[in-house]
Amino acid sequence: MGTHDGVGITVISLIDADPDFAEGLDPGEAERARLASRTRVQRLTPGQWDAAAAMEPEVHHRGFLIFEGLLAREVEVLGRRCCELLGPGDVIRPWQWDPDGSHVQAEVGWEVLEPARLAVLDHALVQRLGPFPQLGVELFSRGIRRAHALAVALAISHHQRVDDRLLLTLWHLAERWGRVTPEGVVVPLPLSHQRLADIVGAHRPSVTTAMGDLSRDGMLSRRGDGDWVLHGSPPERLKHHRLAAALT
Secondary structure (H helix, E strand, O other): OOEEOOOOOEEEEHHHHOHHHHOOOOHHHHHHHHHHOEEEEEEEOOEEEOHHHHOOOOOOEEEEEEEEEEEEEEEEEOOEEEEEEEOOOOEEOOOOOOOOOOOOOOEEEEEEEEEEEEEEEEHHHHHHOOOOHHHHHHHHHHHHHHHHHHHHHHHHHOOOOHHHHHHHHHHHHHHHHOEEEOOEEEEOOOOOHHHHHHHHOOOHHHHHHHHHHHHHOOOEEEOOOOOEEEOOOOOHHHOOOHHHHHHO
16 A cells, blocks of 8 residues: 655555545545655564654644554653554644643653554645545544543543453454454553553552453453453444444
């Protein structure tokens, strides 16, 4: 996926990167939109990412659409850290932090967990999308979906018991990334005990203890490749979960 423009720069259409952008367009419109939405690709290799170095002149660069890979955004306030996982379909502006929007000083770091490719959302692309407002609406909806996912994660973090937080978080992540298999729902994410602790707002030793309890209770297990497997159905409080239909 992706082509070269003749000078060694990989380019891709938003529609090729994510076919959902073509939803609601007739075939002719979709082809015109596919050509209009071609943009540059930035590749990231696993490891710490200096997001500030990715910033281009403000007039040119609006952000990125992730269409391949997995990233972790880590936000630290007074020594306590939270973690957000981001993947295909997410729109990010990783260098942006508004110091006027909060009196709380936060340190933000990025780590590339799996090789990633990002579509560059620059000013020229925004201008070309003018005749295709559906694509702009779709980009906007990605931000809404991300905000909703963060709100769910925040609500989960308010549960008192660490084992409840972990189980709800894994089912929440499984809704997006999980795969239904005969052994259960596999969550193919690099979720160490420390990363889970950062996600659910707990200390690592507490997470290790809670994961052991959940494993002994048959709620989850860990495969040899490190992926977690959820057993049974989502908790009753998540009975609307779309994975429930796949499991019945």
